[in-house]
Amino acid sequence: MESRERLNRERVLGTAIRLADAEGIERLTMRKLGVELGVEAMSLYNHVSNKGDLLHGMIDAVFAEIELPPPADDWKPALRKRSLSVREMLSRHPWANGLMDSGTNPGPATLRHHDRVLGTFRRGGFSVAMTAHAFSVLDAYIYGFAKQEKGLPFDSGEQAAAMAQVMLAHLPANEYPHLAELTSQHVLQPGYSFAGEFIFGLDLVLDGLERARDAE
Structure with missing residues (x-):
């Protein structure tokens, strides 16, 4: 108490x-x-005023923890940094995933965050329509990765390796050759961390959005 x-x-x-x-x-x-x-x-x-107001306030408070893209920075590094900040916030507050954009009365931190992200895309040369597509795709990746990561039965690379060793011992390589290959040649390699996959995917998304903008 x-x-x-x-x-x-x-x-x-x-x-x-x-x-x-x-x-x-x-x-x-x-x-x-x-x-x-x-x-x-x-x-x-x-x-x-009620439980709904409490939840709206909580969501606005966690939005305030996200590092906003600096207005003067180039769009791609600015949104990369912001995306990492969103993921860090979701790791601190996993309950917020799924509630972030569910409110009908967003607070000032939420509105400020969304406006800054939209402005970053627009200053980066994205049309209004492409900005809407880009914002949706980027956050779908961040929230989806965080949800998948939260559901994993391990919290560290060491735990992942230990689980992979057990799986490999009971995984007939002749029946599941690609699972066995991925486990032995990737998951069990030194320094493996599922969290590291986030950066690869994030850069892939940002590069794809850049190509989509240039092709518009």
Whole structure:
């Protein structure tokens, strides 16, 4: 339980985010949040109007953690850096994946983030239509990779290698030659990390978007 300091919206949202990080968004309730803050649940409604408002505020707060593309930077390195920042944020707050763009009343940090990304594409020579395509494709890759990574049964390269060793021992190479090949020649190689695949895919997406822009 948190110390009894003055309650405000920022403190309510911060505590809710910490609870969601620790236990998952599905287990976050107003009652549990009140207990954590040392107040009755009804007191929370002085700072958030309802559970929906709480979630909107939480999403806006995590959007504020994302590093915005600097206006003066070239579009590709700026969006590459921003994409890495989004992925880092999702690793801290995996519950946010799937909720990031679900709100009908986005907060100022969310709007500022979206506007800056759109502006970065536009300054990079993308048409309005191509900007819409590019933003959609880029974030689909980031969110999709984060979701896939979260579902993996290992957290490190060492754990992945240990699991791959077990799989390889029970994997008939004559029946599954390509799985055996990938496991032995890639996953089990020194320095392997599934997280490293993110950079390869991100650069592939950005290069593809650049080609699409130039071909428009």
